[in-house]
Amino acid sequence: MPRLSEAEIAEHLAQRPDWSLEDNEIVRTFRLANFPAAIAFVTHVAFLAEAAGHHPDIDIRYNRVRIALTTHDAGGLTEKDFALAAAIDEMLG
């Protein structure tokens, strides 16, 4: 899976307004109702990730969940990252 060019990253980011670029990652922070809701959300993300064979870095702090996506094997962003970001966004409706 090839790394995306800067232009390709910019195109994808335009489709994913809730995600921001931080170095070689795309990041979104979600605020849930409380800690159990945050854990439930992460469980849903885990199933999406497992289905995709692509796994985010996840940071849970009480009711906030920070999801960071990058493709470690490629050393940067690939289509896989934006596909998983889209799946997470769609899961939320």
Ligand SMILES: C[C@H](O)[C@H](O)[C@H]1CNC2=NC(N)=NC(=O)C2=N1
């Ligand atoms: C063998 C296995 O498919 C790879 O190690 C996958 C698993 N999940 C992964 N997830 C992420 N985020 N980056 C990877 O490079 C990656 N590689």
